[in-house]
Each structure stands twice: as C-alpha cells, then as structure tokens.
Amino acid sequence: MPALLKRYGVVLLIAAIVAILPYVVPTSFYLRIAALVFIFSLAVLGLNLLMGFTGQVSLGHAGFFGIGAYAVAVLPTHFGVPSAVALVAGVVIAGLLAFVIGRPILKLKGHYLAVATLGMGILIAMVFTNEAQFTGGPDGMPVPRLTLFGWTARGSVTWYWISGVTLVLAVLLTANLIDSPTGRALRAIHDSEVASRVLGVDVARYKLIAFVLSAVYTAIAGSYLALFDGLVTPMTAGFMRSIEFVAMAVLGGLGSIFGSVVGAALLTVLPQMLTVFHDYEHIALGAIMIVFMIFLRAGIVPSLTSLFRRNPS
Template sequence: MLRLSHRIAVPLAVAVLVILPGLILPSGYYFRVGALVFISALAVIGLNLLMGYAGQVSLGHAGFFGIGAYSVAIGPAHFAIHSLLAALIGIVAAGLLAFLVGRPILRLKGHYLAVATLGLGILIAMVITNEAHLTGGPDGMPVQRLVLFGTRLRSPETWYWITGTILVLGTWIGCNIVNSPTGRALRALHDSEVATQVLGVDAARYKLMVFVISAIYAAIAGACLALLNGHITPDAAGFLHSIELVTMVVLGGMGSIFGSIVGAAILTIVPQVLSVFHEVEHLILGLIMIVIMIYLPAGIVPAVAEMQRQRRR
C-alpha cells in the first residue's frame, strides 16, 4: 500500500494540476489559492521526509523558507542580480546552513532536537527582522517580478502553472527518494536508530542528508511565494509558519508524500472557505483539526489507506 500510494502520487498531482483550471477555477483568486497550495505542499513534502520518514522533529523549518523568500527580494534590489540567480543563491545558502548547523543539532533527540530547531528558526527570523537595511525590517520589502524572455511573470494563472510544475517535480523526486535505498534507510532510522547503526547504516550521514534536502525544499517554496506575492515579510520565517508546516504534515499523514499535498491543501483552502464566518473562523478551523486528529490520528491519507485495507479483508 505504501508503494502504491507513492506510485499514484505523481500522476494524481499532474491530473489535479491539469483538471482544476477547467472545473473550479473561474478567476485569478482561485488560481492564486491553488498556487499557495502548491507552494505549501512543496515545503511540506521536504519536512515530511525529515519528520515522517527519518523521525527527526523540526520546529524551525520556516527559517529556511524565509531564506529562500528573502534571497529573491534582496538579490535584485541590492545587488542587481537576476531573480533566478538570486533564488539559486538562496537555495544553496539554505542547504549550506542546514549542512553546517545540522551536524551538531541532529545529535540531539526528542524534545531537545525540537527545541534546538525552534531556536534556529527564531534566530533566522530575528536576523531577517533586525537587518532592516537589507530586509526592510518588520514591514518587509517588495520583490521584483520574475522576468523571463522579456515577459514579466505576475499573473496568478502563470504562477499556478509554474508552482504546479515545480510541485510535480518535487513530488517525483520525493517518491524516488522514499523508494530508494536511502528511503529504506530513513524508515529504519525512524523505527530505531540503534538498530539501524547495528546494521551498518551511517545514521548521522542520513539524518544530515535528509535535513539538507528538506531545507532545500523549503527554500524553493519560499522563493516561489515571494515571487508570487511581489512582497515578503518576516512572518514567512516566523515560528507560527513553522508550526503551520508541521500541522500540515500531521494532518495529511506522516510518512506519506501524497499526504503532504492533502495536508497543505486542507490547511490552505479551509481557512479561505471559513472566512465568511468572520469572528469564529479560527474556532471552527480548530474544531475541524481536533476532530481529524481524534478520529484519524495517523493522518488523513494513511487512515484512508488503512480503511481500504480493512475493507478488502
């Protein structure tokens, strides 16, 4: 069932990407919401590789998201760098930071690791907020629109297709990682680090590898969000955004690539739908999340897969 869900993740993502515009996306607003879902899903896939497969908790992942977002803002504005080159620099910077910081941090376990990653995320957010001469401070800064072949890319429809394509590619890469020897090592690491080391697997190496990969996913998503919005604020790297990403992982299902997309879709679309309730929208959203966690504790996608398995039996 695990391999089957991974096998259908990419075709299903492509089908949704192609079918949605003709069915339920009548205006630019809906295309924008779709693009936001794709961006969040990309970051959540990387975080799910870290948490759901390797079993390493991260409460500061929005920091890497912020690095990618601010790279495409700072590069063109202060250094006259093309947005794509700036995005590449931000992605490399996020991966390098994850590599350097991951070595000491990933030696920790449990709530110690959670607190350490939380501190890293808060530190990145503080730097972004305080370096106002570069980042614009708490008010954020504008982001130059991406220009390709003389065309300025700014419409929600355009970014729907761009972010959707990037998500499909990210989903395909994630599925290949999970179904490779690396993925098997990560799942073994999740079950028991001691047993994994006894079998000769370099646990530290694999933990660091997946930490860097998840940071790269987050940085790419951050760059996409900044270019879509045309403006970025420190909230993108804030603690609440990190918690939101973790919630998406848990809602969709830890250890499920397709669950990452489902979790991102729910936590992005449902608040938009509940906005008509004004003062009680957060209350309703919280109740929905509580009900899901009570009746589907493994997450939506794993729970549905288990129901199908029981029905076949």
C-alpha cells in the same frame, strides 16, 4: 506493473490534478488558492521527508522558507542579481546552512532536537527583522518579479503552472528517493536508530541528507511565495509559519507524500471557507483540526487508506 503503479501512482494523481484543475474552476481566484496550496505542499513535502520518513522533529523550517523568500528580494534589490539567479542562490544558502547547522543539532533527539530547531528558526527571523537596511525591517520589502530571458512571471495562472509543475517534479523526486537505498535507510532510522547502526547504516550521514533536502524544498517554496506575492516580511520566517508547516504535515499524514498535499490544501483552503463565521473563524478551524486528530490519528491520508484496506467493500 503493480510496483511501478505503487511508486508513481501519487505522482500521476497530482499531475492529473494540476492538469485538470484550470478547466474546472470558474475564476482565476481559485487558481491563486491552488498555487498557494502547491507552494505550501512543496514546503510540507520537505518537512515530511525529515519528520515522516526519518523521524526527526523540526520546529524551525520557516527559517529556510524565509531564506528563500528574502534571497529573491534582497539580492535583486540591493545587489542587482537577476531574480532567477537569486532564487538558486537562496536555495544554495539554505542547503549550506542546513548542512552546517545539521551536523551538531541532529545529534540531539526528541524534544531537545525540536527546541534546537526552534531556536534556529527564531534566530533567522530575528536577522530578517533587525537588518532593516537590507530587509526593510518589520515592514518587509517588495520583491521584484521573476524575469527569465525577457519573460516576466506574473499573475495567478502563470504561478499556478510554475508551482504545480515544480510540485509534480518534487513528488517524483521524493517517490524515487523513498524507494531507493537512501530512502530505505531513512525509514530504518525512523524505526530505530540503534538497529540501523547495527545493520551498518551511517545514521548521522543519512539524517543530514534528509535535513539538507528538506531545507532545499522549503527554500524553493519560500522563493516562490515571495515572487508570487511580490512582498516579503519577517512573518514569512516566523515561528507560527513553522507550526503551520508541522500542522499541515501531521494532519495530512506523516510519512505520506500525498498527505503533504492534502494537509497543505486543508489548512490553506479551510480558512478561506470559514470566513463566513467571521469572529468564530479560528474557533471553527481549531475544532475541525481536533476532530480530525481524534478520529484520524495517523493523519488523513494514512488513516483513510488503512480504513479502505480493512473494508474494501
């Protein structure tokens, strides 16, 4: 029982939050913010699988985010593909691209890998900006609504449940993965690639698995955001979006599933709360992030967990 609780506790916690939140918030505006938190949590969860559990740095995951977003815009608009099929196609394209690109760039380590993934993300964003006849160029393009068997997804409440349920399923999948032989191999690679090889772990294969899975998670999140907003622009796949994902993962806690949600929530909700400072909003946000990193160096969730374990009273 304790082992099951340890594995599925975070799943039950997030599921409880998703189920209860609509009954305690006063207006649908808060559900819109919550839907954004869930969508970004899905992307950060994928990035955390790569960075936190496998130890591989990526500064270009917004590229996969943009692939998912533009797939649900370009394919229905220009090729008449149903939105649901376009979503699946975008995820498959992102996964295949990660598989092809991951083989050579995952041979790199440290800042070399970071720069390589950064270049990948920039190239993808440039394609979205320059191929104006398909993507609308710098101004972006509208995104048709998601329609499935005659039902159309619209409104904050609908997307709250879609994104919330998807996040719970993704957390469940990740929790099972981390406690599987594959997850143990990923954690071993994070600790030491040399030791992992000595123990017979196929390091290249498992790093590629983590890279592809993280791209799939991020592409799904990108599709959801585009369908939710009804608009997509090259900023969706921009460099700052990648930095935002990394900041969410680090603030919440690398190697923590719940930390992915906390980090995404923090950097989604805080800017909304800090608008009262007007011109000083970004200064306040930066100061808060610095304070968190100084006093909670391992990230919010791991640091607080360690603190409570040392001081249970």
